[in-house]
Amino acid sequence: MSNPSLPLSGKRALVTGGARGIGAAIALKLAQDGADVALTYENSAEKAEAIAADIRALGRKAVAIKADAGSVPGGQTAVDETVAALGGLDILVNNAGTARVGAFAEQSLEDIELVLNVNIRGVLLTTQAALKHVPDGGRIITIGSNVGQQVPFGGLTV
Template identity: 45%
Template structure:
């Protein structure tokens, strides 16, 4: 059932059709938001998510948008605004991971991870800011690898997520005069398509002997959107069950 407090509010989720992104879309819809979200490769999953939100009594809009393309990113923001009006919250979840030790990473993989995980995050926020209400919220999805990796092959991914954690601090100051908060959620191992092939390994390494459910990450995002989180900005919250302690 939709939260009456949030009815009439709008959220835009970049990278929302699967995994953590889909869990965020569903949680925000349950909390009463009209939710626009982007997808890039799975129109079937995007359509199914729109139907699932409708079944919850909510409204969702799926927008095809490539996070490496500035014009595509801008289109997503304007499409969300055209459908639902001024935006209350923006969540930037779009990201990619390609493993490789320093001698193995191709220039193409390096450029793609930087384009999506850093440039795309900044451009998504930049495109959305003019359409955000004063007092609105911005949340990025980073990673617990900022605190430590523990195994080789993730240096590029780690640097992109460290860039996001640093970026939110500067953006928080830029947007503070409008009382727009900017915060970062850093998930640890989570049950998604990406981790499906090595869940047992991750579970064994985890202090809690489990991985997160995507809904737990969505819950952290929902916290940053609450009225009583209005004084929290420039922060990074790690959710990894003690994985990087």
């Protein structure tokens, strides 16, 4: 149901990492402003479904999508399922991110690859997939971290 008095009425949004934290808050705010929202999760199915239920309670469409933000098909899956469920995509919020705690010299190759795949590769691939659908006037927003500039505690690998 569209409400022309809301600033995002009729818009369709995808929020990666939208099941908890900042992503959940962004997903809810987009819905409060009139958007239908898809949100991705990897391991937080119950939290994702709870956020989707909160969005539906606002009278908006919502879908929770299981997608690995660090895998090659993850971004494409998220975009494809968003378009199928919501009928299009106007707003992409790249929010999914990860970090590993511990001395960098002791990080495994798997940990380093995970951080790079989620925080960089996943953003690029999801954006690339979304560009085929986001119309002129749409928005692509990428949430980053300043942890690389100001580490909040010792032993954090970004």
